Amino acid sequence: MRYFAVRFLQMLFAVWGVATLVFLFLQLTGDPMEVLAPEDMSEAQVAELRHAYGLDRPLHVRYLIYMENLLKGDLGVSWTSGEPALRLLAQRFPATLKLVLTALLFAIALGLPAGVWAAVRSDTWVDRGLRFLSVLGISAPTFWIGIMLILIFSVTLGWLPSAGAGNWRHYILPGLTLSFYRIALFLRMIRSTLLDVLTQDYVRTARAKGLAERVVVYKHALRNALIPFVTLVGLQFGQLMAGAVVTEWIFAWPGMNRLALNALFTEDRPVILAFVVLTAGIFAVVNFVVDLLYGWIDPRVRYA
Amino acid sequence: MPRFPWFTALVLLLVVLAAILAPWLAPHPPLEGDLMRQHLPPAWLPGGDPAFPLGTDEQGRDILSNILFGLRVSLSVGFFAVLISVLLGVPLGLMAGYSRRFGELVMRLVDVQLSVPTFLIALVVLALWGAGLLKLILVIGVVGWAAYARLVRGAVLSEREREYVLAAEALGLSTPRVLFRHILPNVLSVVLVQVSVDVPRVILLEATLSFLGVGVSIETPSIGLMVKRGMDYLFSGVWWTTALPGLALMLLVLTTNLLGDWMRDAFDPRRRRVNR
Numbered sequence: 001m002r003y004f005a006v007r008f009l010q011m012l013f014a015v016w017g018v019a020t021l022v023f024l025f026l027q028l029t030g031d032p033m034e035v036l037a038p039e040d041m042s043e044a045q046v047a048e049l050r051h052a053y054g055l056d057r058p059l060h061v062r063y064l065i066y067m068e069n070l071l072k073g074d075l076g077v078s079w080t081s082g083e084p085a086l087r088l089l090a091q092r093f094p095a096t097l098k099l100v101l102t103a104l105l106f107a108i109a110l111g112l113p114a115g116v117w118a119a120v121r122s123d124t125w126v127d128r129g130l131r132f133l134s135v136l137g138i139s140a141p142t143f144w145i146g147i148m149l150i151l152i153f154s155v156t157l158g159w160l161p162s163a164g165a166g167n168w169r170h171y172i173l174p175g176l177t178l179s180f181y182r183i184a185l186f187l188r189m190i191r192s193t194l195l196d197v198l199t200q201d202y203v204r205t206a207r208a209k210g211l212a213e214r215v216v217v218y219k220h221a222l223r224n225a226l227i228p229f230v231t232l233v234g235l236q237f238g239q240l241m242a243g244a245v246v247t248e249w250i251f252a253w254p255g256m257n258r259l260a261l262n263a264l265f266t267e268d269r270p271v272i273l274a275f276v277v278l279t280a281g282i283f284a285v286v287n288f289v290v291d292l293l294y295g296w297i298d299p300r301v302r303y304a
Numbered sequence: 305m306p307r308f309p310w311f312t313a314l315v316l317l318l319v320v321l322a323a324i325l326a327p328w329l330a331p332h333p334p335l336e337g338d339l340m341r342q343h344l345p346p347a348w349l350p351g352g353d354p355a356f357p358l359g360t361d362e363q364g365r366d367i368l369s370n371i372l373f374g375l376r377v378s379l380s381v382g383f384f385a386v387l388i389s390v391l392l393g394v395p396l397g398l399m400a401g402y403s404r405r406f407g408e409l410v411m412r413l414v415d416v417q418l419s420v421p422t423f424l425i426a427l428v429v430l431a432l433w434g435a436g437l438l439k440l441i442l443v444i445g446v447v448g449w450a451a452y453a454r455l456v457r458g459a460v461l462s463e464r465e466r467e468y469v470l471a472a473e474a475l476g477l478s479t480p481r482v483l484f485r486h487i488l489p490n491v492l493s494v495v496l497v498q499v500s501v502d503v504p505r506v507i508l509l510e511a512t513l514s515f516l517g518v519g520v521s522i523e524t525p526s527i528g529l530m531v532k533r534g535m536d537y538l539f540s541g542v543w544w545t546t547a548l549p550g551l552a553l554m555l556l557v558l559t560t561n562l563l564g565d566w567m568r569d570a571f572d573p574r575r576r577r578v579n580r
Contacts, residue, residue: 140557
């Protein structure tokens with residue numbers, strides 16, 4: 001219980017810290033009137049506009065208002081569309097979530113069996129080949145993978161669409177692009193934990209009992225190797241929610257990362273602010289839940 | 305100790321040398337274009353020109369020269385940004401491991417820092433602050449401190465209990481002396497391993513940010529920027545402006561990663577047993 005409370009407070013502190021830092025950073029990056037006010041506006045009109053946005057108030061007052069609004073779930077209004085920033089992001093959230101889940105599914109479906117295979121065949125050509133592929137996987141730039149997939153499957157073969165979100169065929173290329181790195185990561189991780197577990201005493205005991213190697217690997221060893229794997233998958237989920245920017249950009253995916261990137265290019269600060277706070281929030285909550293799960297599966301963690 | 309990967313090291317050395325010697329090796333100035341020779345294919349394809357071995361881009365700029373200069377940018381970002389992270393993170397981690405109060409404070413800051421992905425921070429800061437090589441190095445470098453601080457603090461906490469530290473303290477040596485002369489050398493291997501993970505990560509980060517247009521400025525030859533520009537011509541059958549620069553970057557990152565893997569195995573006795 002104490003562990004839970006401490007972790008919870010740490011999570012709140014982290015989100016608060018991020019919200020404060022983004023706010024301060026946005027104050028440092030120039031006068032918002034440069035973006036908001038048309039060039040031919042008179043001094044008086046600019047001052048009026050500044051007042052309308054509440055930007056003429058002192059910094060600490062604006063900070064307190066910002067914090068109060070944040071608690072109410074209000075992160076301001078988009079400068080370009082006039083809609084609440086959080087609502088804009090929320091509308092695009094499902095598309096991003098679906099893409100991320102697709103990518104995680106690909107990564108688990110390909111990375112997990114490949115990792116087990118490499119570990120079972122450790123130090124053979126299968127293992128060496130898979131290990132090399134996995135290093136290749138973490139070395140390839142995601143944007144480049146996406147473009148190569150478009151070149152092969154959209155331009156040359158014409159099999160799959162390269163932009164937009166419609167039916168299931170639209171999910172394949174962006175899903176693969178986003179999962180590429182994770183496939184390799186999962187492979188590496190499962191291989192090394194499984195090899196670690198396979199040297200443990202209880203595995204030796206299981207083997208000594210004359211159990212089939214299949215039973216030893218899948219029933220005894222893999223189960224224990226899966227504990228850290230679950231943690232990794234959870235953490236990657238958080239990473240992916242914010243890491244899909246490039247993929248959404250290349251494939252014109254209607255997700256919230258693409259919206260945020262557009263906001264960055266148009267300097268739509270309320271949307272940028274909302275995006276960073278929301279992403280940090282998701283990230284922090286996911287990490288918190290993963291930590292709790294881990295503490296629940298493996299009680300030793302709680303006392304560390 | 306696992307066998308040193310000679311071949312990988314040799315390839316990496318060649319790539320690094322090619323990047324450093326780019327001004328002498330590159331057949332053309334990287335930014336010099338000529339609209340008369342736009343989108344020349346690589347020399348081995350029909351229509352190719354041997355003077356432009358890997359072809360040209362939409363403004364007639366030589367791809368090979370741009371790759372060489374681009375790798376130079378990648379390497380300098382990888383080197384200097386990680387250096388900044390180490391110089392910030394290691395001393396903070398050392399002190400955090402020694403003073404309980406200060407340690408708690410640093411760890412809370414680490415929590416804040418790590419609750420937003422590095423990529424996101426760099427993206428937002430650079431988009432609002434403007435693109436540029438120095439800014440990029442500075443931002444990535446500063447944001448990277450947290451991993452080192454956390455790692456070093458953890459290492460110091462476990463080293464502190466060891467006899468040699470207790471002995472040094474019993475001899476009445478000053479705290480900075482114990483920290484920097486006695487503990488630091490013993491936590492350096494963890495730092496080195498983290499560096500070997502960070503350099504390829506940072507190189508990819510630079511390329512990605514430049515690809516999105518917020519990394520280096522457009523007058524800088526950069527792999528990410530080249531691929532970004534090439535993306536507009538994918539459907540006109542021009543593949544060499546995107547495929548080849550990415551391939552070159554991947555070679556650099558791949559060899560760095562393989563060397564890092566070797567280092568990790570060599571420094572970590574637990575892994576040595578497992579991987580052999």
